[in-house]
Amino acid sequence: xxxxxxxxxxxxxxxxxxxxxxxxxxxxxxxxxxxxxxxxxxxxxxxxxxxxxxxxx
Ligand SMILES: [Zn+2]
Numbered sequence: 729x730x731x732x733x734x735x736x737x738x739x740x741x742x743x744x745x746x747x748x749x750x751x752x753x754x755x756x757x758x759x760x761x762x763x764x765x766x767x768x769x770x771x772x773x774x775x776x777x778x779x780x781x782x783x784x785x
Contacts, residue, residue, distance in 0.1 A: 755781035 752759040752775065760776035775783075 752777045754778050755783050757781055 750759070751757065754775065755778045757777040762774050762776055764772045764774045766772055
């Protein structure tokens, strides 16, 4: 029984970890990252989620 309880806890922890992964660690929103190509040909990541949250990228 104890073993079963542990596995149930793991499932809950995994679900929590998955949920944490699907949120931006800067603004806490759903991650919206777009790749922007700079004039110099460099690819830059731009966080739309943070921008809409008011956090400067
Ligand atoms: Zn963000």
